[in-house]
Amino acid sequence: xxPPELVAPMKDELVQAGxxxxxxxxxxxxxxxxxxxxxxVLNSVCGCAAGSMRPGVKQAVQGGKIPTKLTTTxxxxxxxxxxxxxxxxxxxxxxxxxxxxxxxxxxxHMVE
Numbered sequence: 535x536x537p538p539e540l541v542a543p544m545k546d547e548l549v550q551a552g553x554x555x556x557x558x559x560x561x562x563x564x565x566x567x568x569x570x571x572x573x574x575v576l577n578s579v580c581g582c583a584a585g586s587m588r589p590g591v592k593q594a595v596q597g598g599k600i601p602t603k604l605t606t607t608x609x610x611x612x613x614x615x616x617x618x619x620x621x622x623x624x625x626x627x628x629x630x631x632x633x634x635x636x637x638x639x640x641x642x643h644m645v646e
Contacts, residue, residue: 576620
């Protein structure tokens, strides 16, 4: 597990862009099973998250058509939430960072 003070700026980067931070399995279940489209971002401390994923996903949601709900959880920190999220992302192997798009509770697209 990473120290909270290390990951706080990385979490805040997406929260400030309109993403809801999910930290429990129950929050993951509620988000995935909600009506409409849900973009779920598995955030990470790695360089690919900092250099590509976070900037890319923030830019992507600036367009005219965005998902109903924007969510994020943090690998290596929100361990139980991430484990629950990965169950919904099967058959894709665990990967972080990763981006999943759900529609009405079904996985419809995955970026690993």
